[in-house]
Amino acid sequence: MSAETSRRNVRILTWISIATGVIGGLLVAFPTVLPFGGPWVQLALGIATLVLAFRARKIGIAEIEGFDGRLSLFAALLGFLIVFFAGQVAFGILxxxxxP
Structure with missing residues (x-):
């Protein structure tokens, strides 16, 4: 892949991961928005955030000279927080x- 294609891919993956993280964070903050299946949707969004953020970091570190991955690191931390808080609720439900 060329450096420009790699930069574009990293940018897209990072911003999508931030978007899924913000949506997941809002659902964690306001759990009554999704009364049915809320924790499971939150967990799915948190996992998606983690996968996208780490994929962006992998591409950036491997293919971009002088890669600054602070934004994708922020998205990954946001994903960890979502999985932590949504996981607690999901575990409680289980x-x-x-x-009996």
Whole structure:
């Protein structure tokens, strides 16, 4: 891949990961917006944020000279926070279902 194509891919992946992270963060902050399946959607958005952010970092580190990955690192941290908080709620739901 050329450097310009790599830069474009990193930019697209980073901004999509930030967008999914912001949506997931809003759903964590306002959980009543999705009354059915909320924690599962939050977990999916958090995982998508992580995958996209780390994919952007991988491409940037491997193919772009002098890559500054602070924005994709921010998206990855946002994904970790979403997975942490949504995971707690999802785990609580699973425990409630499993206990008689």
């Amino acid at each position: 425990v409630d279902v499993a206990t």
